[in-house]
Amino acid sequence: MPNAPWHAPIELSVAKQAHLTPDAILAxxxxxxxSLAELIDLAESNNPETRLAWERARTQAEALGVAKSELYPTLATLAIADANRDQVYLDTRFYRQTNAAIExxxxxxxxxxxxxxxxxxxxAARGDLLxxxxxxxxxxxxxxxxxxxxxxxxxxxTGQVAAAQAALANAQAVQQxxxxxxxxGLATSPDVLEARAVTAQSAYDLQAAIGAEEVARGNLLTVLGNSPASTIIVQPIDELNIPDSVESSVDSLIDRALEQRPDLMQRIAAIRSATARLKETRAAYYPSLRVHAYPDPQALYSLQQTFPWGFTAxxxxxxxxxxxWNLFDGGARRHRTAEAAAQLHAEQANAAVTRDKVENEVWTAYSNLKTAFRQREAASxxxxxxxxxxxxEFTSYHAGxxxxxDVTEAQQTLARARSTDVLARTQVLTALAALAFETAETIQPKYSRSHP
Structure with missing residues (x-):
């Protein structure tokens, strides 16, 4: 019925299959x-997207093999064995005759x-494989x-959790x-209530930070191809070397991206495929010559009543x-050629669009990285x-x-500063990762893998 979800007995078996986990997953x-390098290795080994892309590439490799096979002849054979018995009328009587043949x-x-x-x-198949x-x-x-x-x-x-814990400790110290x-007799009840409210707010912020950390850990585990409910320990930010500048110029980074970006290389490969398909359609204007050979070795046996076996081969x-040679086809070849030429022009335009996109993405990542450097310095x-x-402020408050x-405002400012400092440091790391992503530095030979 259209007003209710579909359910059937086979749904249970499908649900069981969907719940299965591949044996190759590395927990x-x-x-x-x-470390980050080890996390990347886990992701490349476990994430199903790499297996999917690998199998698609293998499919195209086999398609290239099929295309190359047209350069060779096809050869088929058939074994035939036949025997029959019949009565043949000869002169004034019938004679039994047996014939056998092997081909x-x-x-x-x-x-x-x-x-x-x-x-x-x-x-074209080679371009598709590329x-x-x-x-x-x-x-x-x-x-x-x-x-x-x-x-x-x-x-x-994780840094936000640490900052929230420090903020809670400061709020508790102010409350005490x-x-x-x-x-x-040196403070009023409203002062104490205000301090307690700040402590409660800090405790609330801490729980929110803990929840965000759990979600972030689950997101990482999902990228690694594992259950988000799993447990993993990662290298803390204090052990990382965070640079404070970038040595390469934006022009050199753009040049490297244009040489290395696989999405741009895909567009160039598509141009090669479209050029080859245009060549194929133009070949339809010319004749083709084929040869067909049918050798048929035979062995024949015959036995006629009153006579011995006879044989020949x-x-x-x-x-x-x-x-x-197709002399007329109502313009089909002309239209197919025009279609292939238009597809080639479209792929060339697509490559130009991708090139502009790459340049802009590298420029944006480079600008974001410089901004992250300045923000980190300001946050520090x-x-x-x-x-x-x-x-x-806290010392002066004790002194009366x-x-x-004044002290609660200073405490809240310090809490925000701690949070901002953590964010600024990770923003530098994220901006560096984005720049490496846009220039495709991470998949160059010293990092690449030959299997999924």
Missing amino acids: PDTKKTY VPLDLNYTIFDFGARSGRID AANFSFNDVHRRLIYEASTSYYQLLNA AAEARLGN GLNGDVSFQLE ALLTAADQSYTA VRNLL
Whole structure:
């Protein structure tokens, strides 16, 4: 019925199959601390997208083999054994006659020339294979980027948890100081209530940060091809070497991207395929010559009543040449050629669009990285100033020369500064990963794999 979901008995077996986990999945070691390189290796080994792209490339490789097979003749054979018995009338009586035959004919077909039709199909298949290989590389490029950004997002989430814990500790210290001053008659009840509210808000923010960390860890595990409920320990941000500048110029980065980006290489491969298909369609204007050979070796046996067995053998068959030339087809060849030419122009335009896109993406990533460097420097200065301000305000509050609002504001500013500092550091790492992604540095020979 259209007003209810579909259900059937086979649904249960399909659901069971969907729940199965491939045996080749490598689960992370819960006692090991994984670096980014090791996380990327896990992702490339486990993520099903690499297997999908690999099998697609293998499919195109086999399609190229099929196209090349047209350069060779086809040879088929058939074994025939036949026997019959009959009554033959001769003179004034019937004689029983037995005949037997054994044949092993061969059927050979070969295209001698076709003015480039086969070579066009081979070149098109070769271009499709190139595109599939570049697509496979692009899957790895994107997977490495996803693993890197997921790792950095987890580092940011973990840093936010640490910042929230420090903020909660500071809020509790301010609350305790306010309660002590209230006990000494130096503070009012509203001051204590305000300090408790700040502590409660800090505890709430901590739980939100813990939840975000759990989600970030699950996202990373999903990219690694594992269950998000799994457990993994990663290298903390304090152990990472975070650069503060980029040595290459944007022009050199753009040049490297134009030489290395697999999505742009896919477009170039598509141009090769379209050129080859145009060559194939033009070959249809010319004749093709084929040869057909049919050798048929035979062995014949015959036995007629009152006479001994008779036997003969020989080689029969025929050889023919076929010249085929389509003189008129109502404009089909002309339209197919125009279609192939238009497809070639479209692929050339697509390559130009992709080239412009690559240049813009590299420029954007480069600009974002420079911005991240400046933001990290500013965040570091902000954290230092906020920490000094909070320390001075808290000390002055104990001395009775500052009020609670001043110290709580300084405490909240310090909490935001800690959060901003963590975010700024991970933003630099994420921007570096984005620049490596846009220039395709991560899939060059020293990083690439020859299998999924």
